[in-house]
Amino acid sequence: MTSAAVQDAPVKASPFFEEKVLWVKHWTDRLFSFGLSRPESFRFRSGEFVMIGLPGEDGGKPVLRAYSIASPSWAEELEFFSIKVEDGPLTSRLQKIQPGDTVLLGKKPTGTLVLDALKGGKRLFLIGTGTGLAPWLSVARDPEAFSRFEKVIVCHGVREVDELAYRDFYTADIHDDPLVGDEAKAQLSYYPTVTRQPFERQGRFTDLINSGRLFRDLGLDGEKFNADEDRIMLCGSMDFIKDMGALIESHGLIEGSNAEPGDYVLERAFVG
Numbered sequence: 001m002t003s004a005a006v007q008d009a010p011v012k013a014s015p016f017f018e019e020k021v022l023w024v025k026h027w028t029d030r031l032f033s034f035g036l037s038r039p040e041s042f043r044f045r046s047g048e049f050v051m052i053g054l055p056g057e058d059g060g061k062p063v064l065r066a067y068s069i070a071s072p073s074w075a076e077e078l079e080f081f082s083i084k085v086e087d088g089p090l091t092s093r094l095q096k097i098q099p100g101d102t103v104l105l106g107k108k109p110t111g112t113l114v115l116d117a118l119k120g121g122k123r124l125f126l127i128g129t130g131t132g133l134a135p136w137l138s139v140a141r142d143p144e145a146f147s148r149f150e151k152v153i154v155c156h157g158v159r160e161v162d163e164l165a166y167r168d169f170y171t172a173d174i175h176d177d178p179l180v181g182d183e184a185k186a187q188l189s190y191y192p193t194v195t196r197q198p199f200e201r202q203g204r205f206t207d208l209i210n211s212g213r214l215f216r217d218l219g220l221d222g223e224k225f226n227a228d229e230d231r232i233m234l235c236g237s238m239d240f241i242k243d244m245g246a247l248i249e250s251h252g253l254i255e256g257s258n259a260e261p262g263d264y265v266l267e268r269a270f271v272g
């Protein structure tokens, strides 16, 4: 090979942006959130996920995992809501990031928890457990959610009360949001439930739906989802997704996708 050929060999573009950590907030010893700078060319639809990670240790390969983007598509920075797994290859290290550190950000956001994958309707239920709340932080701050639906209902299920991260956000702070504050005041409901500690509402979503309590609590007509009017997004563990998907289908709703919008869509919040 000539030296010219060596010089002209194309430089392989990195599949990742290297972004700065802007802030970190620890909710509990199992949960934290952080903000990253957003590259100008990085586009996504509210509700999508992307690979994020850290460079490998001692020159090893980078460690990357899928993460829902918790900020809406219009935001200047990117927000993430994360678990801390004690011996997790990524989060054992990620939980120690500080403002100014660098995090790798994939260039290809994707996913099915997007408004485009749902047909029109009256009520949008965003139902998630644990860090499965993350995509709703994005979708429920997107003006399109409020223009397409009369009501947006964020349902968050956790084991313990202090895992209700973003409770203050949904009950108060979002009302001051310059873009969707007025819509949130008029159209957004927040519906938390806790399974392993006393709380104003307890139990799993499948039980709250089967007993009709969810519909009564929200002042809705009937005790089932209505396939003509209700649209649903689901995000949580594999078991949650499976049980909820089957339950929702038994109410007559049909799963949608980017290619063929439907009545509900789902995504796993983690593998395991």
Ligand SMILES: Cc1cc2nc3c(=O)[nH]c(=O)nc-3n(C[C@H](O)[C@H](O)[C@H](O)COP(=O)(O)OP(=O)(O)OC[C@H]3O[C@@H](n4cnc5c(N)ncnc54)[C@H](O)[C@@H]3O)c2cc1C
Pocket (backbone or CB within 6 Å): 049, 065, 066, 067, 068, 069, 081, 082, 083, 085, 087, 088, 089, 090, 091, 092, 130, 131, 134, 267, 268, 269, 270, 271, 272
């Ligand atoms: C589409 C998609 C979107 C995701 N979005 C998020 C997100 O927004 N926030 C987030 O924290 N994680 C999210 N995850 C999970 C994430 O990809 C990693 O699994 C997580 O960051 C832990 O990485 P780790 O390398 O530390 O441990 P891993 O080796 O990846 O996981 C170790 C074990 O920890 C448990 N675990 C992993 N993630 C979670 C979780 N989120 N909640 C409860 N238990 C978990 C599982 O039992 C898993 O087997 C998502 C996963 C997928 C597939």
